[in-house]
Amino acid sequence: MSNDTAYLVVTTTAADRADADRLARSLVDRRLAACVQVTGPVTSRYRWQGRVETAEEWLITAKTRADRYPALEAELSRAHPYEVPEILAVPVSAGLPAYLAWIDESLAEPPGG
Numbered sequence: 001m002s003n004d005t006a007y008l009v010v011t012t013t014a015a016d017r018a019d020a021d022r023l024a025r026s027l028v029d030r031r032l033a034a035c036v037q038v039t040g041p042v043t044s045r046y047r048w049q050g051r052v053e054t055a056e057e058w059l060i061t062a063k064t065r066a067d068r069y070p071a072l073e074a075e076l077s078r079a080h081p082y083e084v085p086e087i088l089a090v091p092v093s094a095g096l097p098a099y100l101a102w103i104d105e106s107l108a109e110p111p112g113g
Contacts, residue, residue, distance in 0.1 A: 006065055006066055006067075006092075006100075007063070007064070007065055007066065007091070007092040007095060007100060007103060008063075008064050008065065008066055008069055008089045008090065008091060008092060009061060009062070009063055009089070009090045009092060010033070010061070010062040010064060010069070010072060010073075010087065010088065010089045010090075011059065011060065011061050011062075011086065011087075011088050011090075012060045012062075012076055012080065012085055012086050012087050012088075013042075013044060013057040013058060013059055013060065013085070013086050014057060014058045014060060014080075014081075014082075015055070015057060015058075015081070015082075016058065017038070017040070017058055019058070019080075019081060020038045020040065020058035020059075020060050021038060022079070023036075023060055023076065023079060023080065024036035024037075024038050024060055024062075026075060026079055027062050027064075027072060027075065027076075030071075030075060031068075031106070031107050031108075031109065032062075032064060032068050032071055032072040032075055032107075033062035033063060033064045033068070033072060033107075034063050034064065034102065034103040034106035034107055035062070035063045035103075035106070036060060036061065036062045036063075037060070037061045037062075038058055038059070038060055039058070039059040039060075039061065040056075040057065040058035040059055041056045041057065041058060042056070042057055042058070042059050043055075043056060043057075044056075044057045063103055064103070064107065065103060065104070065107060066089075066091075068107060069089055073087055073089075
């Protein structure tokens, strides 16, 4: 079922589990993501400041809506310890309607909130 890219999967990484958990908690607590998974450790190989680096990192995967992305990006940019954090958003082309409805429900402000 198509959803016109109203939903996104956003990824970032963190150097350690504590930072990954802190970032995940922040996104869910602020209703910027309905669900955030922390996976790791993973090995990342990348070019940084002219050198090829290898690091053990924790992968953070957030499920959200496109309308929440600007605030989610701002929060990750503010709270992330990296100078230039990975923040990538991938459109969801299809998804279980009940799961997408759950994302909507999870991101909704509580009554009176």
